[in-house]
Amino acid sequence: MSIATQLPSEERLERGALESLQGRKLGELVGQLQGRNRFYTRKLEAAGVRALGLRFPRDLALLPFTTKAELTDDQAANPPWGSALTEPLPHYTRYCQTSSTTGRPLRWIDTNESWQWLLECWKAVYRAARVGPGDRAFFPFSFGPFLGFWAAFDAGSQAGVHCVPGGGMSSPLRLSLIESLAIDVVCCTPTYALHLAEVAAGERVRLRESRVRVVIVAGEPGGSIPATRSRIEQAWGARVIDHHGLTEVGPLSFECWEAPGFLHLNESRFLCEVVDAATLRPVPDGSRGELVVTSLGRSASPVLRYRTGDVVVRRSEPCACGRSWARLEGGILARADDMVNVRGVNVYPAAIEAVVRGFPEIVEFRSTVSRSHEMRSLSLEIEPAPGAPGPEALAAAVGKRIREALGLTVPVRAVESRTLPRFEMKARRFVVEE
Numbered sequence: 455m456s457i458a459t460q461l462p463s464e465e466r467l468e469r470g471a472l473e474s475l476q477g478r479k480l481g482e483l484v485g486q487l488q489g490r491n492r493f494y495t496r497k498l499e500a501a502g503v504r505a506l507g508l509r510f511p512r513d514l515a516l517l518p519f520t521t522k523a524e525l526t527d528d529q530a531a532n533p534p535w536g537s538a539l540t541e542p543l544p545h546y547t548r549y550c551q552t553s554s555t556t557g558r559p560l561r562w563i564d565t566n567e568s569w570q571w572l573l574e575c576w577k578a579v580y581r582a583a584r585v586g587p588g589d590r591a592f593f594p595f596s597f598g599p600f601l602g603f604w605a606a607f608d609a610g611s612q613a614g615v616h617c618v619p620g621g622g623m624s625s626p627l628r629l630s631l632i633e634s635l636a637i638d639v640v641c642c643t644p645t646y647a648l649h650l651a652e653v654a655a656g657e658r659v660r661l662r663e664s665r666v667r668v669v670i671v672a673g674e675p676g677g678s679i680p681a682t683r684s685r686i687e688q689a690w691g692a693r694v695i696d697h698h699g700l701t702e703v704g705p706l707s708f709e710c711w712e713a714p715g716f717l718h719l720n721e722s723r724f725l726c727e728v729v730d731a732a733t734l735r736p737v738p739d740g741s742r743g744e745l746v747v748t749s750l751g752r753s754a755s756p757v758l759r760y761r762t763g764d765v766v767v768r769r770s771e772p773c774a775c776g777r778s779w780a781r782l783e784g785g786i787l788a789r790a791d792d793m794v795n796v797r798g799v800n801v802y803p804a805a806i807e808a809v810v811r812g813f814p815e816i817v818e819f820r821s822t823v824s825r826s827h828e829m830r831s832l833s834l835e836i837e838p839a840p841g842a843p844g845p846e847a848l849a850a851a852v853g854k855r856i857r858e859a860l861g862l863t864v865p866v867r868a869v870e871s872r873t874l875p876r877f878e879m880k881a882r883r884f885v886v887e888e
């Protein structure tokens with residue numbers, strides 16, 4: 455049995471108090487970076503900013519934005535660590551890298567102190583997921599250089615959760631551990647939660663009868679796509695709690711038990727802005743914009759006004775859970791750089807997933823954008839569950855639903871069972887051929 459945890463006061467601060475806390479932490483951060491962190495010292499100087507005399511949040515707009523391209527360029531110019539470090543190199547004890555598809559992963563290192571700060575962020579995720587002492591959590595995750603669930607594992611142990619690593623194991627072996635160790639909580643990507651359910655069905659493992667009551671998902675937008683999350687909840691007989699973070703930012707947001715479909719921003723540890731991606735001006739609550747984040751306590755490897763590329767809609771109304779932290783409606787709606795323009799229509803992978811996951815008889819899919827004669831075209835392959843009747847009719851139904859949702863005619867083809875790839879980490883179901 456898990457012990458219900460009272461919300462700490464930092465999660466209930468009223469907005470004025472929250473903003474002054476953020477302002478104080480931001481002032482301290484800028485003070486720590488200036489003169490010590492070469493990358494940010496250069497950027498602050500170029501922007502004409504002096505830490506002394508800055509007043510936050512009023513002066514936030516004076517601070518420069520940071521992009522991922524600037525950071526990767528900096529690491530290329532100053533290999534291997536770049537110049538965005540605040541502490542002397544021997545102080546760093548952790549190494550992670552981003553799961554870049556472009557072949558230029560970003561290296562991100564932490565000190566014991568900045569790592570501990572990450573763990574505190576993860577403890578807020580566990581509180582929201584109602585996971586605590588007495589629970590046993592399983593991490594079917596490869597524990598490679600991706601940040602992924604490393605911090606979740608350490609934070610869980612510190613919070614009194616019994617943590618079981620599941621790296622280097624086949625899916626059937628993982629399923630048998632979930633049963634034999636009486637696992638309460640599973641942490642993985644939405645894709646892998648679905649994959650384990652598919653394997654369980656083939657192995658005649660009754661997942662719904664396991665003790666698992668919460669599946670904490672991260673790493674892909676699926677956890678906030680209603681059709682995807684309801685498939686996971688159905689298959690596991692458990693509650694899905696979505697969580698979102700970035701290697702270079704940290705464990706940023708999470709869903710609370712009381713209000714599914716939203717992600718709370720951890721506003722006492724991150725300063726979050728939502729801006730128009732073209733003008734970089736703030737957009738009002740309820741409007742789409744790009745999420746920009748400043749990590750307020752990871753000063754050893756910080757980001758200042760970091761453009762995440764995540765397209766979000768923020769809501770600041772009070773939440774039924776009692777947290778005052780603002781929420782992202784519908785989670786991460788899209789990644790700005792994932793968008794592909796096909797015959798004049800902007801297509802986001804999440805939009806395709808939302809349609810396909812609405813068909814319970816489809817177990818896997820892949821969409822391919824190809825180019826011929828300067829024209830881009832999109833096609834979709836779907837893999838029906840073994841024994842599902844009428845693959846042609848199913849393909850036609852998916853095509854019709856996509857036409858309604860995207861306004862685009864997309865050829866849909868049903869493929870044989872087990873022909874499409876399965877994924878443990880970041881799924882690549884959206885292939886762009888250049």
Ligand SMILES: [Zn+2]
Pocket residue numbers: 710711712713718773774775776777
């Ligand atoms: Zn809430």
